[in-house]
Amino acid sequence: DQQVKQNSPSLSVQEGRISILNCDYTNSMFDYFLWYKKYPAEGPTFLISISSIKDKNEDGRFTVFLNKSAKHLSLHIVPSQPGDSAVYFCAASEVRTSYGKLTFGQGTILTVHP
Amino acid sequence: SQTIHQWPATLVQPVGSPLSLECTVEGTSNPNLYWYRQAAGRGLQLLFYSVGIGQISSEVPQNLSASRPQDRQFILSSKKLLLSDSGFYLCAWSQTDSSTDTQYFGPGTRLTVL
Numbered sequence: 001d002q003q004v005k006q007n008s009p010s011l012s013v014q015e016g017r018i019s020i021l022n023c024d025y026t027n028s029m030f031d032y033f034l035w036y037k038k039y040p041a042e043g044p045t046f047l048i049s050i051s052s053i054k055d056k057n058e059d060g061r062f063t064v065f066l067n068k069s070a071k072h073l074s075l076h077i078v079p080s081q082p083g084d085s086a087v088y089f090c091a092a093s094e095v096r097t098s099y100g101k102l103t104f105g106q107g108t109i110l111t112v113h114p
Numbered sequence: 115s116q117t118i119h120q121w122p123a124t125l126v127q128p129v130g131s132p133l134s135l136e137c138t139v140e141g142t143s144n145p146n147l148y149w150y151r152q153a154a155g156r157g158l159q160l161l162f163y164s165v166g167i168g169q170i171s172s173e174v175p176q177n178l179s180a181s182r183p184q185d186r187q188f189i190l191s192s193k194k195l196l197l198s199d200s201g202f203y204l205c206a207w208s209q210t211d212s213s214t215d216t217q218y219f220g221p222g223t224r225l226t227v228l
Contacts (some may be wrong), residue, residue, distance in 0.1 A: 010163030023223040032215050034159070043120075043204050051214070089158065100146055100208050100215030102172075106157040 003027045004092050006105035013112050019077040021108050023090035026071065030092040034102070035064060035075045038087045047088075048075070051095075080112045116141035120163050120205050120220040126195040127227055133192040134177075137205030141185065142167040148217060149180055152202040157205045164188060165210065 005024045021035075031052040036044035050057040050064045050073070057064050063076045064089045077084055087109050091102040117140045127133060127185060139145050149161040160173045162180035170180050181189045188205055202224055206217040 034216060036219075041202075041222065041224060043206075043222045046216055046218060049216060094140060095215055100158060100217070101163065102215060102217055103160075104158040 002106075002107040003030075003092060004103045006088075006090060006108045008108050009106070010109040010111070013080045013083055013110065015112055015114050016079045017112055019075075019080045019112065021075040021077075021088050021090075021110065022110070023073045023105050024071060025073075025092050025103075027094075027095075027103075028071070029094045030103075031076045032093045032095045033064070033066060033073050034093075035062075035089045036091065036104075038082075040091060044089060046058065051054070077110075080110075082112050082114050085110055085112050116207070116218065118205060118218060118220040120203075120222060120223050123221065125223045125226070127195050127225065129197055129227055130194050131197050133225070135190040135205075135225075137188040137190075137220055139188075139207045142186070142207070144210055146187060146210050146217075147182060148206040148208075149188065149190050150204040150206065150219075152204065152222075154201070158204065162190070165195070169170065173176055176201055180197055195227045197227050200225055214216070 003026050034049040035047045038044040048059050048062045048064050050066050066073045087107045089107045090105045091103050119138050147164045150158045164182045178192050204222045205220040208217045
């Protein structure tokens, strides 16, 4: 049972345009959500997170939106840059657990063309 | 600041050989520690987590084991490797006293079992 799903395996965007990466979850107990960026042969890098008490969190070019009723979150990158080309993972957790287990989606490969 | 190290960076091992991957964290105390595996073309799968020295929990049954001999050291082992153990192994840490579950990843180890 995949509790976090990224249904788009890949996304291609022109430089300067907006990139929108989507993520759906099924576990209503999830209350903290994160996005990670990963280059090949490297560990994931934390990008941005959002708590379930919010519906939007912004950090520079990155904005995460959370729609709890739809169990959906998205990552917006504006403007997109070629250096943003990477695999993006969304992850979710139940903060109340003692060890902070993260459940990851399968990832979306973002390619930003110059 | 906190840093996380993993070694070796790459490893090629024959089927049936033993395995030992090491992860250390600097700049923090009593972290939660995690081992993940990313198989080719797939997302991140949590293998083990640890909330303290000698405390290991397994998420999936397998021929791998983990140990935490020191506060900031986490070791992934196997007595006999299988072909299916090939993948990219990632260690991560998070703060135990944090209100969020943000995990920070190491650079990873690429394991190829032949």
